Amino acid sequence: MFSKACKYAIKALIYIASRSNDATRISLRDIAAKIDSPEHFTAKIMQVLSKQGIVSSIKGPNGGFYIENDAPPIKLLDVVRAIDGVQHLSGCGLGLKECSAHQPCPIHNEFSEIRGQMLTMLRENTIQQLAAELSAGHAVLKH
Amino acid sequence: MFSKACKYAIKALIYIASRSNDATRISLRDIAAKIDSPEHFTAKIMQVLSKQGIVSSIKGPNGGFYIENDAPPIKLLDVVRAIDGVQHLSGCGLGLKECSAHQPCPIHNEFSEIRGQMLTMLRENTIQQLAAELSAGHAVLKH
DNA sequence: ATAAATAAAGACAAAAATATCTTATATTAT
DNA sequence: ATAATATAAGATATTTTTGTCTTTATTTAT
Numbered sequence: 184m185f186s187k188a189c190k191y192a193i194k195a196l197i198y199i200a201s202r203s204n205d206a207t208r209i210s211l212r213d214i215a216a217k218i219d220s221p222e223h224f225t226a227k228i229m230q231v232l233s234k235q236g237i238v239s240s241i242k243g244p245n246g247g248f249y250i251e252n253d254a255p256p257i258k259l260l261d262v263v264r265a266i267d268g269v270q271h272l273s274g275c276g277l278g279l280k281e282c283s284a285h286q287p288c289p290i291h292n293e294f295s296e297i298r299g300q301m302l303t304m305l306r307e308n309t310i311q312q313l314a315a316e317l318s319a320g321h322a323v324l325k326h
Numbered sequence: 327m328f329s330k331a332c333k334y335a336i337k338a339l340i341y342i343a344s345r346s347n348d349a350t351r352i353s354l355r356d357i358a359a360k361i362d363s364p365e366h367f368t369a370k371i372m373q374v375l376s377k378q379g380i381v382s383s384i385k386g387p388n389g390g391f392y393i394e395n396d397a398p399p400i401k402l403l404d405v406v407r408a409i410d411g412v413q414h415l416s417g418c419g420l421g422l423k424e425c426s427a428h429q430p431c432p433i434h435n436e437f438s439e440i441r442g443q444m445l446t447m448l449r450e451n452t453i454q455q456l457a458a459e460l461s462a463g464h465a466v467l468k469h
Numbered sequence: 470a471t472a473a474a475t476a477a478a479g480a481c482a483a484a485a486a487t488a489t490c491t492t493a494t495a496t497t498a499t
Numbered sequence: 500a501t502a503a504t505a506t507a508a509g510a511t512a513t514t515t516t517t518g519t520c521t522t523t524a525t526t527t528a529t
Contacts, residue, residue, distance in 0.1 A: 184327065184437075187487065190421040197432055210505070224488050230507065243496025246505045259433070278333045281469050289340055289456035289465040290402070293447050294327075300443060304436050313432035322432040326424055330517065353475070367518050373477065386526025387474045 200314035208247030343457035351390030
């Protein structure tokens with residue numbers, strides 16, 4: 184469904200959000216350990232998220248990543264778009280360059296419906312909400 | 327969503343089914359041209375489908391691929407499973423090895439719902455039905 | 470029988486995704 | 500100031516996916 188990079192991104196953000204209530208900074212090492220991801224690969228992903236303004240970071244001792252308490256809700260859609268790109272969520276299910284209601288691929292309608300539901304889900308769920316689930320012990324990020 | 331290989335597989339099968347009413351054999355060259363795919367890569371995919379008994383083939387002059395008229399309906403799910411594998415449709419949305427209602431990832435429920443809908447769609451739609459859509463001019467396989 | 474046509478199979482190449490390692494830069498603490 | 504710590508950035512390696520090319524095996528038509 185999503186690339187590994189995107190899965191790491193979502194998990195990293197949920198973990199950061201679950202820990203940055205008091206503006207603590209979360210180190211890469213900690214993130215990678217908690218979400219069970221390759222540290223340097225995760226670093227690359229965090230850089231993208233940081234450049235896009237989805238997460239904040241500070242270098243140096245006691246540095247790390249964090250999400251402001253008053254930051255606007257981060258939709259899963261924002262993350263997927265930042266890492267996997269828009270075409271991942273808009274392209275034709277069978278890979279046609281021009282697939283539309285007017286000139287549809289054979290599964291156009293069926294696929295559009297499911298994708299619509301996926302988009303709705305990605306819009307309705309935010310990193311902060313999911314982080315709360317994690318904090319409440321209702322979910323886990325590894326194993 | 328699906329790999330390119332899987333998209334090629336679905337398109338190839340739909341095209342074959344749309345043409346093999348009178349047990350004509352469809353050549354690889356023809357398939358690749360009609361679905362706009364790399365011929366030899368498509369060949370590899372067809373070999374998998376052939377070994378799995380999803381499509382039939384004959385070598386030699388006038389040889390090619392075909393689907394028996396009395397063949398059972400081929401569900402899209404059969405094709406996706408054959409090419410992308412089951413884990414593509416059963417794995418955790420965030421990549422956890424063990425993700426269940428008991429120990430769920432943060433998007434377990436939301437993701438399960440959408441995947442369920444996807445599975446239903448893949449079970450309800452068959453290559454033969456989609457081929458009929460193609461034959462009726464209600465759908466296209468390229469551009 | 471022979472040649473031609475076609476899928477099957479295998480070897481290889483290119484591209485993309487994932488992963489690792491090293492160096493640079495910024496920040497903090499001493 | 501200096502050393503330590505952390506992200507940023509860049510280079511490289513590995514793996515997976517996709518794509519190409521060549522050879523083999525099978526079937527048909529002549």
